[in-house]
Amino acid sequence: MTHQAYGPLIGVRRILGLLEHHGVRSTFFIPGYTADRYPGVVRDIAAAGHEIAHHGYHHVTPTTLTPAERVREIVRGSDTLERISGQRPVGYRAPMWDLSWDMPALLAAHGFVYESSLMDSDLPYPLLGTAKHSPSGTDLIEIPIQWALDDWEQYCYLPGVTELGPIQTPGHAVELWRSELHGTRRFGGCWVLTNHPFLSGRPGRAAALDALLAEVSSLSDVWLAPMIDIAAHTATLNLPARVVEAVEPPAA
Numbered sequence: 001m002t003h004q005a006y007g008p009l010i011g012v013r014r015i016l017g018l019l020e021h022h023g024v025r026s027t028f029f030i031p032g033y034t035a036d037r038y039p040g041v042v043r044d045i046a047a048a049g050h051e052i053a054h055h056g057y058h059h060v061t062p063t064t065l066t067p068a069e070r071v072r073e074i075v076r077g078s079d080t081l082e083r084i085s086g087q088r089p090v091g092y093r094a095p096m097w098d099l100s101w102d103m104p105a106l107l108a109a110h111g112f113v114y115e116s117s118l119m120d121s122d123l124p125y126p127l128l129g130t131a132k133h134s135p136s137g138t139d140l141i142e143i144p145i146q147w148a149l150d151d152w153e154q155y156c157y158l159p160g161v162t163e164l165g166p167i168q169t170p171g172h173a174v175e176l177w178r179s180e181l182h183g184t185r186r187f188g189g190c191w192v193l194t195n196h197p198f199l200s201g202r203p204g205r206a207a208a209l210d211a212l213l214a215e216v217s218s219l220s221d222v223w224l225a226p227m228i229d230i231a232a233h234t235a236t237l238n239l240p241a242r243v244v245e246a247v248e249p250p251a252a
Contacts, residue, residue, distance in 0.1 A: 003158060004198050008038035011201020016048050018206065022213045026050050027227040029093045029116075032057035032080035039084045046085040051226040053091035054078060054112070061098035070100065074110050091227050093117055097145065104140050108133040114141040114231035122189030124234040126241040139241045141231040145192045149180055155199040170208030177212065185221060190230065 012028075019026055028045050030052060035042045046052055056062075057077040062070050074092075082088040090113040094103065099117040107115055108130040115127065126139035134140065147153055154173040156162055177193060184191040200209050216222055225233075 007196060007198030007201060008034065008041045011197030011199075011206075012041050012045065014201045014203075014206050015195065015197055015209070016044065016050075018210050018213055019050070020048060021210070022217045024213060024217065024224050025226045025229075027053050027091065029053045029055035029091075030081060031055045031059040031095070032077035033059065035080050035084050042081070042084045046087055051091065051228050052081050052085045052087040052089055053093065053227065054081065054089040055093050056095045059095045061096050062094055062100040062103050063098050065100075067102060067106075070103065070106060074106060078110065090114070091116065091231065093145075104130050105133045108140045109135075111135055112140060113138075113235075114143055114227060116143040116145055116192065116227060118142050118144050119146050120144060122184065122187065124190055124230060125239055126234075128241040131241070138235065141234050143190060143192060143227055143230055143234075145194065146180075148176055149192060150194040151196055151199045151205075152194075155202075155205065156196075170205045173205070174208045174212050178215075181216065181222075185219070191222075192227075 028050055030042060030045075032054075042052065054074070054077050057073045057080065060073065062073070065073065078089055088111075090111065092103075092107050092112050092115050094100075094117040097117045097119075099115070104115060104127045108127075111134070114124075121142075121144045124141055124143045127142050128139070130140040131137055151173065152162075154168040154176070157167050181191050195209065200206060216224060
């Protein structure tokens with residue numbers, strides 16, 4: 001538990017400093033329970049101009065919940081983040097990226113603009129079948145991710161919880177992330193780096209992240225933006241909705 005607490009106690013503020021130094025606006029996916037425990041940290045994130053997005057309330061994977069429980073997690077998480085930060089979240093990422101089949105429709109019905117848990121594309125796209133559930137009548141935008149761009153696989157070691165292998169050096173992690181960055185520049189796509197403050201906020205890792213941020217910020221062909229801006233841009237492209245057919249949400 002103290003391992004996780006390093007994020008809100010130390011890591012978040014360190015990462016906020018790096019982002020401010022490089023003039024980068026980012027997206028923070030925050031569980032509602034974490035926001036309730038550390039409201040001042042969430043307010044600091046919002047005050048610094050970053051997007052507050054939804055990561056469940058209890059950080060429980062949607063696939064382990066009933067449909068009614070999934071709705072409660074959505075509503076409680078949204079209400080909590082709005083109460084504390086002043087922002088009603090419009091972006092969602094499933095805990096452990098473990099999205100249930102009915103979640104796209106549920107998210108659309110609750111006014112979300114985008115979702116970021118799937119791994120089947122290099123580029124964002126509209127999720128098929130979600131517009132009919134949305135109050136705005138627009139499709140939910142999917143912003144895909146991948147395991148290689150998550151610091152969890154590089155840095156996380158929790159005995160009895162996750163023991164993926166040797167903890168990697170920051171140099172190894174950044175080399176992997178940089179290779180995906182330059183591959184994305186070559187072939188086109190959306191490079192979504194995921195950094196947990198309790199992992200990437202540690203001193204040596206934060207220093208490596210600082211150097212990577214400086215490099216990415218210097219590239220004239222790269223647009224750095226919070227995910228809400230990426231979703232808004234994607235919505236203007238009139239792309240065909242595809243890939244995932246949303247399941248009908250349960251009755252209220």
